[in-house]
Amino acid sequence: MFLLKTDKARQELQPGGRRTLGQRERALLLMADGQRSVTDFGQLFGSRDEAGRVALHLVQEGYLHRSQPAAPAVQAAPAHEASPLEPPVAADVFDGKRSLATTRMFLFDLCERMFVRRDPVLAGQFREILRQARDRDSMLTAAAEMLGEIEKIAGAERAESIRERIDRLLPPELMH
16 A cells, blocks of 8 residues: 555645644655655664554545556465555565665655755756765765755754664665
8 A cells, every 4th residue: 555645734834834734744745745655664763663654544534545556456464464454465575675766765755755846956956966966975975965955945843863873774874
């Protein structure tokens, strides 16, 4: 099962708006793009069960809705891996591999979410920086620049939560 934000979630995530959810719930909302499933959020919460409970709560409260994957269904995973929402399928399994490519894609996604509507010129600059970022140092420089802007518009707490996510995506030898 894949999760998508509702209008209520978008409203919760608006900069400067009234926040009613905790940091972990907002982090899940940020990442719910219809391409990730409950099992993908397991690392963020320490376990799939906890991620499932938070996701279920957000669905019940109207912040998220379920969508079907674009790919055909595959065999269900063993029952011991089931989440409270529904049993994961093999395509949902997150193996936790860290890489520069994964980090780079996360940063591109972040650029689209945080800057395209607010400042299209800045978004274009970040896209170009990310296109050129092919090694450790240039990737970390791009991330630092983006985090600096995010801190200005969304606050230190939001920037720190994104920094933590980047640290979970980078290979261990590349973390700062």
